[in-house]
Amino acid sequence: MISLASPYEKMKRKLLFLVLGLTAAFAVPAQVPDSVLLEIVKAEDARSAGPALVALLKDKRPEVRERAALALGRIGDEVSVPEIERLLSDVSADVAVMAAFALGEIESPKAADSILSVLNNEKSPNALRAAAVEAAGKIAAANSSVESSKRLGEAILDTLEVEARKGDKHSKDVVLAGLTAALRARAKETEIIVAKFFTNKDARIRADAANAYSRVRGKSANKQLQTMLLIDEDPIARANAARALGAASDKTALNMLLEASESDDDLRVRVSAMRSVGQINEPATADRVKKRVEAIFAAYRNSKEKRPSEQNELLEAVSALGRFVSGTSDSAALDLHKDISKALNYEAPEVESAIAGIDPKSYWTYLDSRVRQTQPTWKAMSVAFAAVGFIAEELKKPENESLRSSMIDHFRKAVALHSEASDENRFAFLALPVFVQMLAELAPDDTDSLLRAYLSNTDVFVRASAASAIGDRPASVENVNALIDAYKGSLETDKDYNDAQMSILSALVKLDKDKAKPSLALALRHYDHLIRLQALGLIEAYDLEKDFPDAEAQAKGVQKYDPKTYSKLGQVLNTEEDYRRALSRKNGSVFAVLTTAKGSFEIEFFPEEAPLTVDNFVKLAEKGYFNGIDIHRVVANFVVQDGDPRGDGNGGPGWSIRCEINRLPYERGMVGMALSGKDTGGSQWFVTHSPQPHLDGGYTVFGKVSEEGMKIVDRLVRGDTIERVEIVTRK
Numbered sequence: 001m002i003s004l005a006s007p008y009e010k011m012k013r014k015l016l017f018l019v020l021g022l023t024a025a026f027a028v029p030a031q032v033p034d035s036v037l038l039e040i041v042k043a044e045d046a047r048s049a050g051p052a053l054v055a056l057l058k059d060k061r062p063e064v065r066e067r068a069a070l071a072l073g074r075i076g077d078e079v080s081v082p083e084i085e086r087l088l089s090d091v092s093a094d095v096a097v098m099a100a101f102a103l104g105e106i107e108s109p110k111a112a113d114s115i116l117s118v119l120n121n122e123k124s125p126n127a128l129r130a131a132a133v134e135a136a137g138k139i140a141a142a143n144s145s146v147e148s149s150k151r152l153g154e155a156i157l158d159t160l161e162v163e164a165r166k167g168d169k170h171s172k173d174v175v176l177a178g179l180t181a182a183l184r185a186r187a188k189e190t191e192i193i194v195a196k197f198f199t200n201k202d203a204r205i206r207a208d209a210a211n212a213y214s215r216v217r218g219k220s221a222n223k224q225l226q227t228m229l230l231i232d233e234d235p236i237a238r239a240n241a242a243r244a245l246g247a248a249s250d251k252t253a254l255n256m257l258l259e260a261s262e263s264d265d266d267l268r269v270r271v272s273a274m275r276s277v278g279q280i281n282e283p284a285t286a287d288r289v290k291k292r293v294e295a296i297f298a299a300y301r302n303s304k305e306k307r308p309s310e311q312n313e314l315l316e317a318v319s320a321l322g323r324f325v326s327g328t329s330d331s332a333a334l335d336l337h338k339d340i341s342k343a344l345n346y347e348a349p350e351v352e353s354a355i356a357g358i359d360p361k362s363y364w365t366y367l368d369s370r371v372r373q374t375q376p377t378w379k380a381m382s383v384a385f386a387a388v389g390f391i392a393e394e395l396k397k398p399e400n401e402s403l404r405s406s407m408i409d410h411f412r413k414a415v416a417l418h419s420e421a422s423d424e425n426r427f428a429f430l431a432l433p434v435f436v437q438m439l440a441e442l443a444p445d446d447t448d449s450l451l452r453a454y455l456s457n458t459d460v461f462v463r464a465s466a467a468s469a470i471g472d473r474p475a476s477v478e479n480v481n482a483l484i485d486a487y488k489g490s491l492e493t494d495k496d497y498n499d500a501q502m503s504i505l506s507a508l509v510k511l512d513k514d515k516a517k518p519s520l521a522l523a524l525r526h527y528d529h530l531i532r533l534q535a536l537g538l539i540e541a542y543d544l545e546k547d548f549p550d551a552e553a554q555a556k557g558v559q560k561y562d563p564k565t566y567s568k569l570g571q572v573l574n575t576e577e578d579y580r581r582a583l584s585r586k587n588g589s590v591f592a593v594l595t596t597a598k599g600s601f602e603i604e605f606f607p608e609e610a611p612l613t614v615d616n617f618v619k620l621a622e623k624g625y626f627n628g629i630d631i632h633r634v635v636a637n638f639v640v641q642d643g644d645p646r647g648d649g650n651g652g653p654g655w656s657i658r659c660e661i662n663r664l665p666y667e668r669g670m671v672g673m674a675l676s677g678k679d680t681g682g683s684q685w686f687v688t689h690s691p692q693p694h695l696d697g698g699y700t701v702f703g704k705v706s707e708e709g710m711k712i713v714d715r716l717v718r719g720d721t722i723e724r725v726e727i728v729t730r731k
Contacts, residue, residue, distance in 0.1 A: 030061065030062070030063045031063065032061075032063050032064055032067045033064075034583065036056070036064055036067075037067065037583060038579055038580065038583060039052065039053075040053065040056070040067055040068060040071045041071075041579055041582075041583060041611065041612065042579060043071060043075070044071045044074050044075060044658060044660070045558065045572050045574055045579075045612060045658055046557055046558045046560075046572050047075050047076075047077075047529065047556070047557055047558045047658065047679075048075070048556075048557050048558075049072055049075045049077040049079060049080045053068060053071060053072065054068075054072070054080055054083050056068035057069060057072075057083050057084065057086070057087060062090070062091075062092035062094065062095050065087060065090065065092070065095045066092070066094050066095045066098045069084055069087055069095065069098045069099045069101075069102045070098055070101070070102060070662075072084055072102055072106075073098075073101060073102025073103070073104070073105035073106055073661070074102075074105060074658075074659065074660065074661055076105060076106050076107070076678070077106070077556070078106055078108035078110055080106070081103065081106060081108050081110045081111050082110075084099050084102050084103055084106075084111075085099070085103065085111060085114040087099035088100060088114055088117075088118055088128070088132075093125060093127060093128065096125075096128050097127050097128050097130075097131045098131075098663075100115065100118065100128060100131035100132045100134075100135050101131045101134065101135065101663055101697070103115060103135050103139070104131070104134055104135025104136075104137075104138040104139060104697065105138070105661055105697065107138050107139050107141075107142035107143070108139065108143075109139060109143045109146045109148045109149065111135070111139060112136075112139060112146075112148035112149075112151065112152055113148070115132050115135050115136050115139065115152065115155075116136075116151060116152065116155055118132040119132050119133060119136065119155045119156075119158070119159055120155065126171040126173060126174050127173065129159065129171070129174050130171065130173040130174045130176075130177040130178075131177070133155075133156055133159050133174060133177045133178045133181045134177040134180065134181055134696075134697065136152040136153075136155055136156050136181055136185065137152075137156060137177075137180060137181025137182065137183075137184035137185050138181075138184060138697065139152055140152040140153050140156070140181075140184065140185035140187075141184035141185060141186075149185070150187070152185060153182075153185035153186070153187025153188075153190075154187055156178055156181045156182050156185050156187065157182065157187055157189060157190060157193045159174065159178050160175065160178040160179070160182065160193045160194070160196075160197075161193055161196075163175050163178065164193070164196040164197065168201065172202060172204075172205065175197065175200075175205055175208075176204065176205065176208055176693065179194060179197065179205075179208045179209055179211075179212045179693070180208070180212065180693040180694060180696060182194055182212055182216070183211070183212040183215040183216055183694060184694070186216055190212075190216050190218070191213055191216055191218030191219070191220055191221065192220060192221075194209050194212045194213050194216070194218065195209070195213060195218065195220065195221035195224060197209035198210065198213075198221065198224045198225065198228060199224070203232075203233070203234035203236070203237055204234075204236075204691070206228065206232065206234065206237040207234060207236040207237040207239075207240050207691065208240075208691070208693055210225065210228060210237060210240035210241045210243070210244045211240045211243070211244075211691075211693065211694075213225070213244045213247075214240060214243045214244035214246075214247040214248075215247075215694065217247045217248065218244065218247075218248060219248045219249075219250075222245060222248055222250045222252070222253060225241045225244050225245050225248075225250075225253070226241075226245065226250075226252075226253050226256060228241035229241040229242050229245065229253070229256055229257070229260060229273075230256060235264075235266035235268055235269050236268065236690050236691060238260070238264065238266070238269045239266070239268045239269045239271075239272040239273075239637055239690065240272070242257060242260055242269060242272040242273040242275075242276050243272045243275065243276060245257060245276050246272075246275060246276020246277070246278075246279035246280060247276075247279065249279065249280055250280070251280055251282060253276075253280075254277065254280055254282055254285060257273045257274075257276050257277050257280070258273075258277060258285060258288060258289075260273035261273035261274040261277055261292065261317075262292055267312070267313060267636065267637070267714065268636070268637040268689060268690055270313060271312065271313055271316045271636040271637050272637055274289075274292075274313075274316045274317050274320050275316055275319075275320070277289060277320050278316075278319055278320030278321075278323050278324075281323050281324065282324075283324050283325075285324065286321065286324035286325055286333075289317065289320050289321045289324060290321055290332075290333065290336065292317050293314070293317045293318055293321050293336065293340075294336065296310055296313055296314045296317055297310075297314060297336075297339075297340055297343075300314055300343070301343065305597075305598065306597060307597075307717050307719050307720050308717070309598070309714075309715040309716075309717060311344070311717040311718070311719075312634055312636040312717055313636065314340070315348060315350045315351070315636075316636055318337065318340060318348075318350055318351050318354055319350045319354070321333065321337075321354070322337070322350070322351075322353065322354025322357055322358065325354075325358050326354075326357040326358060327357065327358070327359075327360075327394075328358060328359075329358065329359040329362070330358060333358055334355065334358050334359060334362075337351055337354050337355045337358065338355060338366070341355060345377065345379075345380065346370070346374075346376060346377075346380040346383065346384070347377065347379040347380050347383055347719065348383065348718075349383045349386050349387070352383045352384060352386070352387040353386065353387045353390040355387065356387040356388065356390055356391045357390060357391060360391040360394040360395060360400070361400065361403060363387065363388070363391065364388075364403060364406070364407055367384055367387075367388075371384075378428050378429075378430045378431045379430075379431075379647070381428060381431040381435075382430065382431035382434045382435075382648065385431060385434040385435045385437075385438040386434050386437075386438070388407065388438050388441075388442070389434070389437055389438040389441040389442075392438070392441035392442050392443075395407070395442065396442075396443065404442060407442065408442055408444040411435075411438075411439060411442075412444065412446075412450070414435075415450060415453060418432055418435075418454070418457065418462075429459050429462070430646060430647065430648050432454075432457070432459060432461075432462045432465075433459075433461045433462055433464070433465035433648070433650075434465075436451065436454050436462060436465040436466050436469060437465055437468075437469060439451070439469075440469035440472070440473075447473065448470070448473055448474075448476065448478065448479055449478075451466045451469050451470050451473070452466075452470070452478065452479065452482040454466035455467065455470075455482055455483070455485075455486040455504075456486070456489070460490075460494050460496075460497045460499055460500045461497070461499060461500070461648075461650050463486065463490065463500040463503070463504070464499040464500040464502075464503040464504075465503075467483060467486065467500065467503040467504040467506075467507045468503050468506075468507060470482070470483060470507050470511075471503075471506060471507030471508075471510045471511065473511075475511035475512055479511060480508065480511050480512045480515050483504055483507055483508040483511070484508065484515065484516075484518075484519060486500075486504050487501065487504045487505060487508060487519045487522075488519075488522075490504060491522065491526075494567075495565075495566050495567035495569070495654075496567070496569070496652075496654040497569075497650075497652070497654075498528055498530060498531055498569050498570070499650065501523075501528075501531060502530070502531065502534050505519060505520070505523055505531075505534060505535065505538065506534070506538065509538045509542055513542045513544060516538075517544070517547055520535050520538065520539060520544070520548065521548070523535035524536070524548065524551055524554040524555065525554070526570075527559055527562060527565045527567065527569075527570065527571060528567070528569045528570030528571070529557070529558040529559070529570040529571070529679070530569070530570045530656065530677070530679060530680065531570065532554060532555040532570075533555050535551070535555065536551050536552060536554075536555035539551050558570065558571060558572050558658070559571050559572065560572050561573050568654055568655035569654075569655060569656060570656060571655075573655060574612065574615075578612075578615060579612075581615060582607065582611035582612050582614065582615035583607075583611050585605075585607035585608075585611065585614065585615075586607065586608060587604075587605075587606050587607065587608045587609075588604065588730070589607070589729060589730060589731065590605045590607060590614065590618065590727065590728070590729050590730075591603060591604050591605065591727070591728045591729075591730065592605070592617070592618075592621055592703075592725055592726070592727055592728070593725070593726045593727075593728055594626075594722055594724070594725050595722070595723045595724040595725075595726075596712065596716065596720055596721065596722060596723060597720065597721065597723070598712055598715050598716060598720065599711075599712040599715075600712065601705055601706075601708075601709030601710070601712040601713055602705065602706065602709050602728075603671050603703040603704070603705055603709075604703055604704050604705075604706070605617070605618075605702060605703045606662075606664065606701065606702055606703060606704070607702075609660070609662040609664055609701065609702070610660040610662060610700050610701065610702035611660070612657060612658065612660060613657060613660050613673055613681070613700050613702040614702050614703070616657050616681075616683075617683075617685070617702070617703075618727050620653060620683055621725040621726070621727050622727055625645075625653065625683065626642070626643060626683075626722055626725040627722070627723065627724050627725060628721060628722070628723065629642060629643065629644065629645055629647075629721070629722055630642075630647055630719055630720065630721050630722075631716055631717070631718060631719065631720045631721070631722065632644050632647050632648065632649055632718065633649060633686075633718065634716060634717055634718045636689070637689050637690055638688070638689055638690075638692065639686040639687060639688055639689065639692075640686060640687050640689070640713055640716050641674055641684060641685070641686040642684070642685060642686075642722055643674070643682075643683040643684040643685045644683070644684050645683070651683075651684075652682030652683050652684065653682045653683045654682075655682060656679060656680050656681060656682050657673075657679070657681050657682060658679050658681075659673070659675070659678055659679050659681065659699075659700050660700045660702070661697055661698070661699075661700055662700070662701060663697075664701040665691070665693065665696050665701075666688050666691060666692040666693065666695040666696055666699075666701065667688070667691050667704075668688060668689065668690050668691060668707075668710065669687060669688065669704050669705040669706065669707065669709070669710050669713070670687070670688050670701050670703075670704055670705075671685055671686070671687050671701070671702060671703035671704060671705065672685065672686055672688070672695065672699040672700055672701050672702065673685055673699060673700045673702065674686050674699070675699060681700065687705055687710075687713050689710075689713075689714065
């Protein structure tokens with residue numbers, strides 16, 4: 001239909017279009033100029049809080065100040081604290097919030113007073129108060145022995161108390177940040193304040209309150225938690241209530257926990273309830289839990305899947321039952337556990353440890369017979385060694401000395417076969433780190449000499465395990481000298497992993513800090529940033545600063561990659577091309593499609609929040625790195641973890657990447673980098689089954705799986721394979 005408009009109406013329309021156009025233009029957030037962002041990311045990658053980066057905190061553009069503050073928080077150098085503190089009163093609210101977040105990431109007690117000032121100021125905006133209370137929790141947790149941490153803990157509780165008094169007018173962001181801060185700081189009366197949010201109208205607040213309560217092991221509000229478990233409509237709230245009741249060892253809640261573990265329609269609630277049943281450990285419930293195990297196992301066996309999804313729940317129930325029947329020699333329970341272990345190819349540590357615990361005296365006979373009848377995988381071997389270690393204290397009792405001696409004699413014969421990996425035994429070597437731990441726990445008379453022999457093993461993780469065990473042994477001259485020699489050797493041979501070097505150095509300083517000084521000096525000159533930082537930490541922990549006055553200066557910064565090191569560990573590997581490619585990507589433009597036997601799911605990446613982490617994943621995926629890797633870790637209602645080519649939880653690509661901590665929270669389906677410490681990420685990644693606020697600000701979030709994709713992720717179990725990862729770019 002054609003409309004005839006008057007000149008006046010046409011003028012009004014033009015003015016309206018003009019206003020809308022201006023509104024749209026102003027709605028687009030200002031972006032950090034590409035050239036500036038490039039320099040910021042380079043500084044982050046080098047962990048360099050230099051004058052050029054600090055100067056950006058005074059830039060006239062708020063978006064630049066905000067991004068520079070984040071970078072300094074990621075770098076973590078407390079020298080920049082005073083400059084960042086000034087931004088807490090910045091004219092830009094976003095800049096002030098990021099400044100508070102950055103101070104929390106640095107974790108320096110030097111920032112305590114400025115954070116307290118924000119929290120004590122009634123006029124502080126809610127967004128700033130939320131960031132400040134989060135920072136207070138991080139600083140208090142990292143400096144628990146410092147006097148200011150007590151004041152921070154009290155301020156966290158005061159902040160929550162103020163929000164509780166506001167009723168429905170409270171700030172959700174402040175409450176959620178405060179609850180997580182409270183579980184980190186663990187101030188007195190935390191459980192009392194946290195419990196005030198159990199009846200909040202917001203399901204997420206109720207869930208986080210129960211989560212915080214469980215982690216501080218509160219015991220004063222169990223009736224409220226029981227009510228939450230029984231009637232709350234939110235499954236995460238019910239699951240966290242169940243966990244809190246277990247942490248409180250509330251026997252009055254046992255029946256309702258059993259009911260929840262059997263009949264709740266949400267898997268996350270069932271597994272949390274079953275864990276709590278196991279924690280409470282009331283033997284009278286053994287028969288009921290056994291029936292539940294049998295029911296889940298029946299469903300497992302009737303499944304048409306190669307690796308049935310029921311495995312996750314089955315393992316939780318088996319773990320609980322194992323506690324109840326431990327030491328009973330119950331033949332029916334033993335037979336059930338053995339059937340389950342066989343169905344899982346003897347590769348489930350929860351089941352094998354339960355078998356060993358039920359009847360320690362018979363485990364060795366059972367294991368010997370089983371190994372003779374089947375050819376165990378390295379995973380089955382590792383699980384069996386862990387099970388023997390699990391009952392080591394029982395085996396040390398005088399009445400079991402004969403059995404322990406025969407086991408030691410058997411294992412000692414195998415030591416000679418472990419000196420070097422070959423085509424025939426290379427897979428068995430993956431079980432050796434646990435074997436070494438087991439030997440140390442069995443404690444034969446010649447433990448030290450056996451462990452020292454493993455310090456020259458060709459596998460880096462075997463040496464790491466041996467060094468860790470030696471660190472718990474007496475400080476004999478032989479042990480100390482062996483560690484010194486092993487450290488020198490590892491500097492020459494270990495180019496893909498630094499685990500042995502770090503383990504050896506820690507053990508050496510622990511046994512004899514004076515004789516460790518030459519090794520610490522070598523570590524401070526290491527090309528690997530993480531080794532230098534570890535040396536600095538040991539120097540500070542063992543009061544050796546006078547011997548190493550320049551240690552802090554030597555440890556700072558990440559060196560540019562030097563091919564002459566023949567290693568990519570702990571160095572800046574990215575080139576100008578890498579940075580520009582990583583920074584060119586926008587959120588929503590790049591995805592990974594992961595194919596499994598149970599279906600495919602997508603990861604949507606967040607390159608604007610974690611450009612280098614996303615780029616690292618994309619590069620690995622495009623090389624086929626992730627194809628065919630088994631999922632090595634699944635903790636029901638927590639995470640699914642993958643990306644380890646070894647399969648034992650230790651593997652990586654031969655380099656490490658810097659953390660890119662951001663303000664994205666760990667909601668359900670968030671994808672993060674697995675770490676063994678700051679800046680240790682490489683290729684292992686995880687997806688969260690449910691919100692995990694205690695991970696916020698500690699692990700890089702770099703992607704997300706949709707709720708539709710989580711239907712596949714929820715069904716994945718340990719041992720499933722990521723068959724293929726394909727990178728897809730969309731406009």
